[in-house]
Amino acid sequence: MNFALKVGVSAIAMAVASSTAYADDAFWKEAAAPYQDVTLHGVTESTPPSNYIREVLAPQFEELTGIRVDIETTSWDQMYDKAIKDMEAGTGIYDMVFIEQDIVYSYLARDFLTDTTKLLADNPSLKAPTYSENNFTTFADYFRGENGHLYGVPMEAFIKIYLYRTDLFNDPEIKEAFKAETRHELKPATTHEEYGEIARFFTKWGEDHDLDLWGTTAQAHTGHPASWYEFFETIAPTYGVYNWGIDAKNNYAASVANGGSMNSPEAKEAMKWWLSMRDIAPPESNASTWTEVGTTFGAGRVAQGLVYGENAGWIAADESKSLVVGKVGVALPPMEDGILEEVEGGKGYIGYYDGGAFGIPATSKNQKAAMLFLQYIGQDEVQPDWAVAAPRVTNKSTYDDPKVQAMNKELGGYYDLLRDKGYLFAGAPAYPFHAQVREATAPILYQILTGDLGPDEGLDQMAAKAEAELTDLGYRK
């Protein structure tokens, strides 16, 4: 291509790009014109993705459209408290609420949310040319109602992964010692047996070498639901116990006697394995939620662990917080033989696909202006910087962005894993009674963790309690 041709092509490309940008800007200004006196109020959990919305995307949107956006970031509990009370009482304070994946079914059951697909279909002038539901990854499907319509625009999505220390796994002395002891090569585990073997080896290695090093993490807080989630959404599925062991199609049975699997032999085996890992994890594990598990890993105290993807970013790349930057690899969680095939065949899942969306309460008085904002944060264009600032991917095109690719390398291939293996993970089951069953059964789990109850007896009690709670709530007849 000669110089003149290159200049010509570049000029055309720039002209097309600038005219598209102009056209896009013109759309936002024109669509926002009727809402100039509106201030949108949103409430969300104080997380890196939400903070990015408040600090970056909301001001950008304000500048572009003139619509003021007030995003309130608060604690997880407060966020739910405020949002639910607002929607329940119909006060209409909030125009946007954070919908964590596991609460969406409760909200849909109560008709709390606005059908965004329908809202855009009924108001074509609101539809941004750069917004399309097709741009989202399959994670968006968790926010669709029975009619297939979208009730929330995804804003964060991550999986809970198996994180391991590449420096330790590649250390020649350690590798040799591991092989001498186990007669296996040291490599990331694929089964529980392998994981346990590696965990025991590193805990002993730490003891023998007077190091603050243990073989595994354990999110085993004895008074916080984090432990409940670790068991039911991370450990139990890898033993083939899905949907918390509750069979919604069988009158919400939880006990084996009634057709559930919460106290099945597989669940009991999973519990025993998890407890055995907890026993060789760092001492802080009994007081660890997801946050402390990330901190433990980032402090270099464990050789491997099951860690939420939202923490993987800073553990692998933030030198101001993590001591293991550049020393982290990611892999699928270990599982029992046959589970991967079962999941690939369409039954169950191997771990938790977590995240959330921004939705518009049915009680909002500014639904159309809020829809404009949700489209703004759902565009492909704003995603790469957001993904770099706070590891989360909700749009398919984000994976291919050079900035995200560079980040992917730092994260040991986390984004590749999310893209290629994300289909093996799943969000919380489609239950409208999520928190209710969790809170009813969690005290019994805490007793199992403290040793006041044996795992078999404890799981039997949990299954019975879950059924009693579901009966009280009117789901189980």
Added chain:
Amino acid sequence: MQSNKLGWILLAPTLVILFFFGVLPFLYVVFVSFHQWNPFAASPEMIFNGAENFRRIVFDSAFLNSLGVTVAFVIFAVLSELVIGYLLAQAFMREFPGKSIFRTIHTLPLIMAPIIVGSVWKLMTTPSIGIIPHYLDEWFGITMNIGTSAPAAFLTIVIMDIWHWTPLVTLTLIAALVSLPRDPFEQAQIDGANKAQTFWHITLPMITPALVATVFIRLMDALRTVDEVWMLTGGGPGSSTRFLGVHIFKEVFPKTNYGYGSTISVIVLYLTIVVCWLLYVSMLAPRKNRKG
């Protein structure tokens, strides 16, 4: 008549605010407590169920357990705060080098929000990382793990509460001690009373009103402790530190069991009033009778 009218006019804004933000919500909680209401149940409507929630509470082992640990916490924490607070108040009545600095430092915990206190103590007591378990292990060979040991978790919360709230007791008792007249003490000295007799027959009766007020404040606070415990143990290990405040929080917010949660709130309020009334009768009524 004129001053009466003016008084009501001046009081009116406060009474209106109190009515809307205090009385009305309270009446609503009482109303809800007679209903079965969980917005995420199959039937999310509020259904009147008479006194069923109140009957249920009597047999609710989780509630009774919470009540038990709360009572134990209140007894240990408030009594300790009174004793330590009084001793410190007496110490501050004397002159000693660095008194003003020590008094300032001693008061600092009071200005900290409970949620911050919980966070700080969580950092200090996290097994194997926190400074307290670290030095307990290094100096005395004691393993402290509030994630597994119920007594350790309970004791830690009691100590944390004492650390946080003793300064309040000290300050109120200093105010009471400073205001005492000198004459009775001088007369007691002339009559040959020893320190114990002086304390028992003069100091204690004279500071009783301040003491009772302090006990009421601390008692009511301790009965509804949530923030610090929530941060430190989340109610665990197991249910060993699931105090009433935490129990109500978990019932009302995560479980959204508004009906039954309101019932527990009403019962806790009733128990608080009864305990305070008993204290009032036992501590102040005899004094009034003596005067009468």
